[in-house]
Structure formats: structure tokens, C-alpha cells
Amino acid sequence: MANNAALDAAWAIDWLRRSAAVVAENRVHLIELDRAIGDADHGENLDRGFSAILEKLDAELPATPGAAFKLAAMTLMSKVGGAAGPLYGTAYLRAATAVGDAASLDSATLATALAAARDGVVARGKAAVGDKTMIDAWTPAVDAAASAAADGAGPAVVLDAAATAAEAGAVSTDPLVAHKGRASYLGERAIGHRDPGAVSSAMILRAAAQAAEASS
Amino acid sequence: MSVGLVVVSHSAQLAAGVVELAAQMAPDVSLFPAGGMDDGGLGTSLEKVMTALGLADTGNGAVVLTDLGSAVMTAESALEFLGNPENMRLADAPLVEGAVAAAVAAQSGACLDVVCKAAETALNPVRGAADGAPVAGSEESDGKVAAVLTLINPMGLHARPAAALAGQLGAMDVDIEINGVDGQSVMMLMTLGAAQGTELVVSATGPDAQQAVDLVRAEVEAGFGEL
Missing domain, CATH: 3.40.50.510 (Phosphotransferase system, mannose-type IIA component)
Known part of the structure; x- marks a missing residue:
């Protein structure tokens, strides 16, 4: 069944390219979300980081998914500038470590890599679910991926489940008061605004699912 | 290096x-x-x-x-x-x-x-509680080595000698207090503002206690090489 095909370096590269595209398309949207409760730089910073990833991919294509993740980690940490750089960078770095030199990733490895990525974001940012951060998208995504993988779903379905859960997780930040980052200074004034990091996390996970769908 | x-x-x-x-x-x-x-x-x-x-x-x-x-x-x-x-x-x-x-x-x-x-510890040098009774001379009791020394160099315990002392003491396995502050912390030694003529009450415990007090004594008596 084509849908069960393990995901290789070409998928990882496509994921990064699709992430760059969706971040570029939503640059202004992310800036506006961040302007409401932060410092209005999330869209611009992420766009700069993913644009730099595209340049690196144009120069040299990584041979494994792990190598692609490591390239993304290094580039985002170097080019993004704000907190999103080390947070997303650590996510990709931990994912790279989790998958090692594997030429392709099956469902279980994907679920493990997503969990490692989430754990990295938690370790770096010290946020928990309900703090109105990226983690509100990531943790439901990780849980959904683990559950789908345990049910025997193929990689594309695992990633689709993760993306869908992340999108719901991003919406769930609307009524929350922020406990981390600059939005935490706003107190109850953050209520009613969606967390830009949770939104971008959901976009990037959706890009992973679309790349998997396209490759199967 | x-x-x-x-x-x-x-x-x-x-x-x-x-x-x-x-x-x-x-x-x-x-x-x-x-x-x-x-x-x-x-x-x-x-x-x-x-x-x-x-x-x-x-x-x-x-x-x-x-x-x-x-x-x-x-x-x-x-x-x-x-x-x-x-x-x-x-x-x-x-x-x-x-x-x-x-x-x-x-x-x-x-x-x-x-x-x-x-x-x-740069911002909050935590002073020790050893401002109590100084022990005269150099003697051992309960493994503690103590000394009272007088600064003789004109500049006293300024940045350079404070750094020299803290650095050398830092390499030793010792808990050492000088006038109630951590002798291994350069910033804390500098906060003493100890000028020429100031008495330093030195108190050390640990495996290198004797060696540490001897070092402080040698440095102080040599005026930190500034005489």
C-alpha cells in the first residue's frame, strides 16, 4: 500500500520547502497575530529562517531525513534571531538525533521523532500545555501521532493526524492567558488572541503531512 | 592559558x-x-x-x-x-x-x-557567617586552620591580588573565608575593600586547608609581590 511507504530524504526536503512556502504565504498573518500579543516579528523571523533553508537546499541536498533536519536546525538557530529560532531549531535538532542516519522513517520512528522534537521545545522554552505557546499545538500533535502509529497507520496518516491535532491545539490557545514569552506581560489582555507560535507549528506540521501525501 | x-x-x-x-x-x-x-x-x-x-x-x-x-x-x-x-x-x-x-x-x-x-556570584556576593570570634595565630581545632594576617602592601587587597588569591584558592579543595567572605570569589574579596593595615581573619576547612592558609599568608607577607 503506497500510503504506508516510509518517508525518505526527498520527503524531508519537500517538507522543508513546503514549510518555507507556507511561512512566506502567511508572513503577514503571523506578524499580525504576533503584533496583538507579542513583538510583531514572528512572521518576519520565521520567513527569514526558512528562506535561508531554501538557499541551503539549493546549494546541496541532504542525503537522509536526519541530515535535512540538522540543516534546518542549524539554519533556523542562526538566522531567525528571536526565540522561535532556538525553539524550532532545537525541535529539528532533537528530531535529527532521534532518527539518526536512517534512510527512511516508518510510522513509529516518525512518532518518536515528533515526541523528541516536542521534548526539545519544552526543555528549551520551559513551557507546558496551557501556557499559550507552541506546546499547545505540539503536545496534541505528538499524542495524535503516537496513537495513530500504535493503530498501525502509515506515515502519511500519522502526520495528517498530528497536523489536525496541532491545528485544533492552535485554536485552543484563543481563550488562554499566556504564561511564557512577551505575551505573558499582557495578562488577561491576551485572551481572545491566537498564539502565533502555535499557529506556525500547525502550519509546519501540515506541510509535513502534505509532503507525505504527495510522496505516497 | x-x-x-x-x-x-x-x-x-x-x-x-x-x-x-x-x-x-x-x-x-x-x-x-x-x-x-x-x-x-x-x-x-x-x-x-x-x-x-x-x-x-x-x-x-x-x-x-x-x-x-x-x-x-x-x-x-x-x-x-x-x-x-x-x-x-x-x-x-x-x-x-x-x-x-x-x-x-x-x-x-x-x-x-x-x-x-x-x-x-558577581551580583550577590553572599557573605559568610564567620564574622565571629577570630582565632589568633595559626592553629588547628576541629580540622579548621585559621590565621590573622595584616596587609602590608600600600594598595591592600585590590583587584589584582584579589584575583590572584581567589584563582589559586579556587584550584584547591578547601572552604575558606577571609573576613567572612568566600576566599575563592574574586568579587567577594574585592567587596571587602581591605586597605593597607587591615587585618584579614582567615579560616579554612577541608583537605587543602593548611595549604590554603599558608598560601594566603605567603601572599600577604610578600605584599602580593608589590613591595
């Missing part, structure tokens, strides 16, 4: 300024700024931090100091990228005071632990 320092800031100018300030008191220490983005804008760059770490570590390790929020995360990420090497530390310290204290400690030849501690 001494422990090196990396100063991570969102601003290239701020990082360079802190390095300039710290270098004034530590001419022989490898001090490297990692400030701003690659394009000169505000932010922190992993590549800059990793490059600076490579330059700062000349064999005895390096301590990283940071300014705000994501600078800490970028520094942590850089250390993680390098495999969290044992000879590199991220100091939880105020940037300016921490960098100066660490630089002075590194200049005196202190080891990585002591340099990091110098940075982390």
Missing part, C-alpha cells in the same frame, strides 16, 4: 562593549563577542556563538555569558550542538558584572568551575 569567555548579546555593539570592558581587567584572557545577527540586526546567531566558543576555548574551556531570553536559548542550543562538552559552561549571571568577574578570575588562572562561580 586561561579559561576563555564568550559574551552573547542581541546587540553586536553590546557584546563588543562588554568584551572591551572585561578585557581591560583581563588582558591575557580569550574574550570573544557573539552579538547580533549575521546581517548586523538585533538577535542572536547560533553560528556566531559556536564560532566564538571555538575561539575562546584555548584548552582550558570556556564560560558563556548571555543577555536576555533567546540569547540564553541560543547559547544552550550551541552547547547542545557541540554535544554539551564538559569544558564549556553557560553562566547564570548578569552580563556586565558576570563578564567582568569571570574575566578577572580567568586572568588569575582560575579553573572553569571558579570562573563560572565568579560570574554567578
Whole structure:
């Protein structure tokens, strides 16, 4: 069944390219979300980081998914500038470590890599679910991926489940008061605004699912 | 060779300024700024931090100091990228005071632990509770070695001798207090403001206690080489 095909370096590269595209398309949207409760730089910073990833991919294509993740980690940490750089960078770095030199990733490895990525974001940012951060998208995504993988779903379905859960997780930040980052200074004034990091996390996970769908 | 320092800031100018300030008191220490983005804008760059770490570590390790929020995360990420090497530390310290204290400690030849501690205690030197009864002369009771010494050099216990003492004591396995402050902390020794003629009440415990008190006595009696 084509849908069960393990995901290789070409998928990882496509994921990064699709992430760059969706971040570029939503640059202004992310800036506006961040302007409401932060410092209005999330869209611009992420766009700069993913644009730099595209340049690196144009120069040299990584041979494994792990190598692609490591390239993304290094580039985002170097080019993004704000907190999103080390947070997303650590996510990709931990994912790279989790998958090692594997030429392709099956469902279980994907679920493990997503969990490692989430754990990295938690370790770096010290946020928990309900703090109105990226983690509100990531943790439901990780849980959904683990559950789908345990049910025997193929990689594309695992990633689709993760993306869908992340999108719901991003919406769930609307009524929350922020406990981390600059939005935490706003107190109850953050209520009613969606967390830009949770939104971008959901976009990037959706890009992973679309790349998997396209490759199967 | 001494422990090196990396100063991570969102601003290239701020990082360079802190390095300039710290270098004034530590001419022989490898001090490297990692400030701003690659394009000169505000932010922190992993590549800059990793490059600076490579330059700062000349064999005895390096301590990283940071300014705000994501600078800490970028520094942590850089250390993680390098495999969290044992000879590199991220100091939880105020940037300016921490960098100066660490630089002075590194200049005196202190080891990585002591340099990091110098940075982390720079803002709040916690005074010990040993301001009580001084013990006359040098004698042992309960494993404690004590001495009362008088500063004879004209400048007293200023930055250079404070750094020399803290650095050498920092390499020893000893708990030592001098007039109630930690003798292994250069900033705390400097807070004593001990001038010529001041009596230093030295009290040490631990395996190297005798050696530590002998060292302080030798340095004080030699006027820290300034006579």
C-alpha cells in the first residue's frame, strides 16, 4: 500500500520547502497575530529562517531525513534571531538525533521523532500545555501521532493526524492567558488572541503531512 | 592559558562593549563577542556563538555569558550542538558584572568551575557567617586552620591580588573565608575593600586547608609581590 511507504530524504526536503512556502504565504498573518500579543516579528523571523533553508537546499541536498533536519536546525538557530529560532531549531535538532542516519522513517520512528522534537521545545522554552505557546499545538500533535502509529497507520496518516491535532491545539490557545514569552506581560489582555507560535507549528506540521501525501 | 569567555548579546555593539570592558581587567584572557545577527540586526546567531566558543576555548574551556531570553536559548542550543562538552559552561549571571568577574578570575588562572562561580556570584556576593570570634595565630581545632594576617602592601587587597588569591584558592579543595567572605570569589574579596593595615581573619576547612592558609599568608607577607 503506497500510503504506508516510509518517508525518505526527498520527503524531508519537500517538507522543508513546503514549510518555507507556507511561512512566506502567511508572513503577514503571523506578524499580525504576533503584533496583538507579542513583538510583531514572528512572521518576519520565521520567513527569514526558512528562506535561508531554501538557499541551503539549493546549494546541496541532504542525503537522509536526519541530515535535512540538522540543516534546518542549524539554519533556523542562526538566522531567525528571536526565540522561535532556538525553539524550532532545537525541535529539528532533537528530531535529527532521534532518527539518526536512517534512510527512511516508518510510522513509529516518525512518532518518536515528533515526541523528541516536542521534548526539545519544552526543555528549551520551559513551557507546558496551557501556557499559550507552541506546546499547545505540539503536545496534541505528538499524542495524535503516537496513537495513530500504535493503530498501525502509515506515515502519511500519522502526520495528517498530528497536523489536525496541532491545528485544533492552535485554536485552543484563543481563550488562554499566556504564561511564557512577551505575551505573558499582557495578562488577561491576551485572551481572545491566537498564539502565533502555535499557529506556525500547525502550519509546519501540515506541510509535513502534505509532503507525505504527495510522496505516497 | 586561561579559561576563555564568550559574551552573547542581541546587540553586536553590546557584546563588543562588554568584551572591551572585561578585557581591560583581563588582558591575557580569550574574550570573544557573539552579538547580533549575521546581517548586523538585533538577535542572536547560533553560528556566531559556536564560532566564538571555538575561539575562546584555548584548552582550558570556556564560560558563556548571555543577555536576555533567546540569547540564553541560543547559547544552550550551541552547547547542545557541540554535544554539551564538559569544558564549556553557560553562566547564570548578569552580563556586565558576570563578564567582568569571570574575566578577572580567568586572568588569575582560575579553573572553569571558579570562573563560572565568579560570574554567578558577581551580583550577590553572599557573605559568610564567620564574622565571629577570630582565632589568633595559626592553629588547628576541629580540622579548621585559621590565621590573622595584616596587609602590608600600600594598595591592600585590590583587584589584582584579589584575583590572584581567589584563582589559586579556587584550584584547591578547601572552604575558606577571609573576613567572612568566600576566599575563592574574586568579587567577594574585592567587596571587602581591605586597605593597607587591615587585618584579614582567615579560616579554612577541608583537605587543602593548611595549604590554603599558608598560601594566603605567603601572599600577604610578600605584599602580593608589590613591595
